[in-house]
Amino acid sequence: MENEAINDLLKRNQLSVTDSRKKILDLFLKNSGALAHSDIEKKAGERFDRVTVYRTLQTFVEKGIIHTIPTADNAVLYALCKDECSSGHHYDNHVHFVCDNCNVTYCLDEVVTPEVKLPKAFKPKVIEVVVSGLCENCN
Amino acid sequence: MENEAINDLLKRNQLSVTDSRKKILDLFLKNSGALAHSDIEKKAGERFDRVTVYRTLQTFVEKGIIHTIPTADNAVLYALCKDECSSGHHYDNHVHFVCDNCNVTYCLDEVVTPEVKLPKAFKPKVIEVVVSGLCENCN
DNA sequence: GTAACTGCAAAATATTTGCATCCTT
């Protein structure tokens, strides 16, 4: 479907276009929420090799195609980056939302990270905000 | 040193006062920053059994004595809770700061989590904020 | 004395690495 878009995205990042990469990217595009490593292993109709998933995710993070989301329970989640994320320099300027009920994690791209006033000696660079509660579907 | 305080804290939470618990709590009190599981295994003059550390940390989290801090690189960090945290109901109303240079994580208890405006369908419950940059010492 | 806690062994998971093979360019 968005085959062209996927190919483009990979080529733009100097990555060769391979099956697993296309399929994993497709998973992210079809899922509004964030995915855990295990989601990817499971959700793929055909299963990928664990190692391939590890390596693919790592490559995507390095290229700034996806980013990790820190969660309170320290599960490792990944989500697609917006276009502004350049290679290796992901600045997370949006809010993440984890639903306590359905457990889906959303990137609320339209909600901009608020200002935080720190003690003067601290120099902030990146601000991560993760909100949990009930999402639009479970509310 | 703050031996009495430590004993009190444990007793107040219906935990028996044991050596490992006292020593691990002491580590937290002596360290302004947050600690990872591995820090605790290492920093203790005498090493604890891995398993004991796991179980002790878990117990402390359940009792609301410490809380976990989500970090961008998904390392698992723990820090002391302020007194308001009641058993099993930790509400993280302060900001965490991770220094990119010295790598210490601070609980900025005096910096209150800002308001975040979400799409109306989302009902927020807990807001976690993690800021990274340069801390007061590395600045 | 009893219940709770610890520490060892071992099981279950998760992650990383090496290398031969296959695929993309």
Add this chain to the structure above:
DNA sequence: AAGGATGCAAATATTTTGCAGTTAC
């Protein structure tokens, strides 16, 4: 054809579980 990507095997690392011995109350 050459370099990169994959997949298998195996090495490491992390976390959990069971149980017998020890300690706190």
